[in-house]
Structures are given as C-alpha cells and as structure tokens.
Amino acid sequence: MSEPAWNKLVEEHWTALEARPTTGEHRLRVSHLPVVTGEGPIAVAVDHEGHHHLLVPVNSRTKVRSGLDGPVLRLRKRPLEDEETYQTYADLACLRDDFADLFTKLCADVLSTVGAAPEHPVKGLYRVLDRWKALFQTQGPALGPEQLAGLFGELLVLDRLLQRDPGAHRLWRGPKGHRHDFSTGLDAIEVKTAVDPSGRKPRIHGLDQLEPPPDGSLHLVWVGLHRMTASGGGTGFVELVERTLRHCDDESTVLGLLSEAGYRHFEADRYRDVRFGVGEETWFRVLPEFPGLTGGALVAAGLPVSVLDVEYTIDLTGDVPGTVTPDEVSRVVERITQESD
Structure with missing residues (x-):
C-alpha cells in the first residue's frame, strides 16, 4: 500500500x-x-x-x-x-x-x-x-580510533548477552558513566579492548573499577582486536551495531545508549570502512589475588584513601588467577541475564 x-x-x-x-x-x-x-x-x-x-x-x-x-x-x-x-x-x-x-x-x-x-x-x-x-539531530564529532575499538569490544559482549536475553541491553551501563560497563547491581562486567596489543595490558581508571559490587562478582573481559581493511575480512563496526539492533527487543534504547557513547546511527556512513578482526576474547574473574589496586585493598591495608584520579596499567600476560573457561563464560552470561529478569 x-x-x-x-x-x-x-x-x-x-x-x-x-x-x-x-x-x-x-x-x-x-x-x-x-x-x-x-x-x-x-x-x-x-x-x-x-x-x-x-x-x-x-x-x-x-x-x-x-x-x-x-x-x-x-x-x-x-x-x-x-x-x-x-x-x-x-x-x-x-x-x-x-x-x-x-x-x-x-x-x-x-x-x-x-x-x-x-x-x-x-x-x-x-x-x-x-x-x-x-x-x-545535528552531526557531532566523530569517534576516534580508541573510542571505536572500546565501543566495538563492549558491543561484542552486549551482543553475547542479547543472544541469551533480547532485553539485556538494560545491563549496559558504560555509556552512562557507571564504573562498570555492565551491571545487574549484584554482578558486573568490565570490558577492556586494545588494537594490535603487545600482551594483555589493560588501562584501569580509578580505584573502584576493579572493585566487585558488594556481595557480588566482577568479571574483566580482555578483547584483542586487529584493524582490517575494507576487503580484508573481520567484522565491520556498523555491521556489529546492526547485528546488535537485530538481537535486542528495543532498538530505540540501544540507539540512545550508542548516542551517549558517541555513535549516532544516522552518521553510520562515517564508519562503514572501520573493520576489526577479533584476535582474542578472554574472561577473568576478579578475585582477591587478581592484579589491581582498589580502595578496598588500601583500606584493608590500613592506608587512607585520599588519592584522586588514579589510573594505572595491569599486566595479564601469562597464567592469571581467575581465568575463565569458555564453558564457564556461558554460565556467567546465563546467570547475569537471568538476574536481569
């Protein structure tokens, strides 16, 4: 008609x-x-x-x-x-x-x-x-290379969650400035992404980013990407966005979150040639022995927490406590999506 x-x-x-x-x-x-x-x-x-x-x-x-x-x-x-x-x-x-x-x-x-x-x-x-x-809507500034890679990594995890629960986008808190990228309030996921990395060396922002929620758990996901040419395979950034929109049950909410993260879908042509190959996606359970610096650890050591704007790098190369197997990742995803119901 x-x-x-x-x-x-x-x-x-x-x-x-x-x-x-x-x-x-x-x-x-x-x-x-x-x-x-x-x-x-x-x-x-x-x-x-x-x-x-x-x-x-x-x-x-x-x-x-x-x-x-x-x-x-x-x-x-x-x-x-x-x-x-x-x-x-x-x-x-x-x-x-x-x-x-x-x-x-x-x-x-x-x-x-x-x-x-x-x-x-x-x-x-x-x-x-x-x-x-x-x-x-008016055109805003384009996302830089690091922003694109970081958002790509978060979308990979979001799409994994959406395949279990089409409403799991409500767990995506990173665009709103939450200390963790995904959170149910009890369990959380933090995603760290690098392009052509030399080892696993994520940058940590703040003393609370590796702090699990009270009585809950925190998982860190390390994503190693390789930038690809337009004809060189891999997954297109816009392609991943559109796949995520297909899997969710509320496109408008996801588009709003993407906009808060700096990506506006009506500007998709800006990013058509951006493609990444996923070299590694490794999940870690952030246990007490996991490398990192937190406010809780300083308090436990009897040190006053009076330092602000802390940023540091951790080295996850080699055998790291809390490394999660693929089967365990599936169970983590299932538990977190069930908590969101």
Whole structure:
C-alpha cells in the first residue's frame, strides 16, 4: 500500500470514530486496522477530548519505552478491555490538534513499517519514532580510533548477552558513566579492548573499577582486536551495531545508549570502512589475588584513601588467577541475564 493510501485509511477510520458518541473520561472509541501482527491487529482510537491515538498491540509483559511524554506526543502502555477481549497496547497519542496532519503521516509510516515486519510490532513503532527524531539531530564529532575499538569490544559482549536475553541491553551501563560497563547491581562486567596489543595490558581508571559490587562478582573481559581493511575480512563496526539492533527487543534504547557513547546511527556512513578482526576474547574473574589496586585493598591495608584520579596499567600476560573457561563464560552470561529478569 502506498503512503497516500495509508494516510487515507487512517483518516477514514478517525473520521468514523469522531462521528460516534463521546465516551467516558477513561474510555476510547477504537477501530481496528487491516494490519495484523503477532500480538493482534493495530488500531486507531479517539478519546473523550478528541485526541487521536495509534494503538500497537504488545505482550502484557513487554515494557514500553519511557521518556516520550511531551506536550505533543505521549507514549505509554495501556490495557484495553471490552465484552470479548483484553489486549495491551503501546498507545501513541497526539495531544495537539494543530499537529493532526503530521501525526497522520507518522501513523501511516508506522503502519507501513510494521506491515513489512509484523512479528515485532513495537520494534517497528520505535524504528519509525527514531527515524523521525533523526530529522532534527545535528552531526557531532566523530569517534576516534580508541573510542571505536572500546565501543566495538563492549558491543561484542552486549551482543553475547542479547543472544541469551533480547532485553539485556538494560545491563549496559558504560555509556552512562557507571564504573562498570555492565551491571545487574549484584554482578558486573568490565570490558577492556586494545588494537594490535603487545600482551594483555589493560588501562584501569580509578580505584573502584576493579572493585566487585558488594556481595557480588566482577568479571574483566580482555578483547584483542586487529584493524582490517575494507576487503580484508573481520567484522565491520556498523555491521556489529546492526547485528546488535537485530538481537535486542528495543532498538530505540540501544540507539540512545550508542548516542551517549558517541555513535549516532544516522552518521553510520562515517564508519562503514572501520573493520576489526577479533584476535582474542578472554574472561577473568576478579578475585582477591587478581592484579589491581582498589580502595578496598588500601583500606584493608590500613592506608587512607585520599588519592584522586588514579589510573594505572595491569599486566595479564601469562597464567592469571581467575581465568575463565569458555564453558564457564556461558554460565556467567546465563546467570547475569537471568538476574536481569
């Protein structure tokens, strides 16, 4: 169906709904559209104030993204019940009549996008909202080589977590400045990445970066990369980003985290030629005998912690206490993703 046809369809349904008697304050006049998803048909609605709504069906356990609650658009999770059915929706409402024409075009875009991939309706909704938001974004500074490598390493671990749990992106705390890159509050993962490294010598930032959470565990992941040419194999940076977006259940949240880390997806062409080969991915359990300097160790030694902005390098070459086997890595990933439920 063409864009004008989608626009006409939406307008016809809203016009028919507006002709019905006004409902109660907490009720909607609802009309189903011929776009059927795995959770049921998409619908449009009109509330008692005459505001237009687009209702995208979701599973009752699905979390609907927060943050869109402005004077024009509002998105929230909304259950609706009639004499025969009970269905939960992602309810996108337009609260300003003077934006009605634009809202119709936005809804038509959602219908077209979801119709092409009906198995993930809310993901299609988020994709359209992010695409429209990108219209008003400005270009920022490009990521440098070290930033690209560090983000690539974190995305490798994130993608591993997402393959166990599509919602595991909520564990990714690094872009928000958390001391650990991934954390459940009880268990944490810190990722250290280097390109063409001569040995495993990660740089540690602060006295708390190798400090496990209270009564929890900390794992350090060492990722050794090799920069590849555009035709030399390996994995493209943008390719890894897009793979991560496919595996997650909320693209908009991951895109927001990537933006906080300095990568804006509408600038992807900047990074199309960036490719890395993964030479090593080794996991370590940070045990008391693990090399490092922490505030807890200084306190235990009776030394006052009065030094700020500490940075140092540790050497993980050779046989290091706490080295984790591949089978143990799988168990760690399973435990951490289960904790996030």
